[in-house]
Amino acid sequence: MTNYTAEILSTIKEVCPPGTPEIDDFNKPLMDCGLDSLDLSALFLSLEERFSVKIRDDDFDKLNTVSSIDAFLKQNAS
């Protein structure tokens, strides 16, 4: 697990309501892991603020797994 993955998982825990299942399959779509569209909006906002990155609407649909977000942050976070 990379540092980014750990940060993504902890951010998911922060923004999602209690009872949201643990994510152990990093390639599984987040919407299939119990997150809804508003959770994703809050997650991406929090990641933008935490890592000083801009997640464009074009990227929003592609960043649908922990792995894809991890790859995005590796490429874009300073």
Place this chain on the structure above:
Amino acid sequence: MMKITRIAGYIPDRRLDNYARQNDFGITAEFIDTKLGANAVARKSDEQETSDLCVSAYNALTEEAGQQYDDVDCLIVCTQNPDAQGIPHTSAIVHGKLVLPENCASFDISLGCSGYVYGLSIISSFMSANGLRRGLLFTADPYSKIVDMNDKNTCLLFGDGATVTLIETSTSDTGVWRPDHFQFFTRGRDGDALCIENEHLHMNGRAVFSFSATETPPLITRSLEAAGLTQQEVDLFLLHQGSKYIVDTIRARLDIPADKVPFGMTTYGNTVSSSIPMLLKDQLDNPEFSKLLLCGFGVGLSAASCILTRQL
């Protein structure tokens, strides 16, 4: 000095049950309860125009006050869904339906969810500048005119309603609600996040959420600083009822106790510029409150906040 004397609201009886549509949109009852915060949305009848909603709000005002207000000299309607595409302006139509005096100034203002706070500033300033004594500030923005009933981002969220706020001159500073310490914010470059596309309302939920969550807290802080108040000194924070999720998010970001941020759209939905006065009308007579913060945000993208103060 201008004071807020009384507020009344009108919500149409007709409701669309959001639970009945949850399978259509693949959402759960929990999502409706904890994220949207509206188990139903209010819908006006097809025959009701925006001005009719205003008249119904006015009728509620006179019924609750036990008196008519014939000597109104200022009438403002805040709407972006006017009668007949805006010509004549809806305020003039309301003026006609209420049979108000011909020396009454009447005009519309085009604003969405920030409109009530803007409207308070506009009507107070306009009345003061022109020596007017009694004004009516209406909010009525029936989004049912523009919502696509197959768009889950909007059709489960927006409800119809109207409010009217009675503003009068006051010779006393004591015991009256006075709006002040207004702060404004506009980000026009992102206005397409909430706009009309192909004759229907389009909302980029993520963009509106990000705007509201990031820009509203500092705006609220600016109003507090302008008033020389701490959060703890404010009795209630009346936020635009965009959704339960956004109200909860703003509250959490400002670390305000839940009991200071009322929520009130559960049975009728997001009524745009009417959402704040719908909350406020129930608080004006509470003797325990002397400082309230109002904050509206949305279409524009636009936001506005102010402090209502009552010297006890």
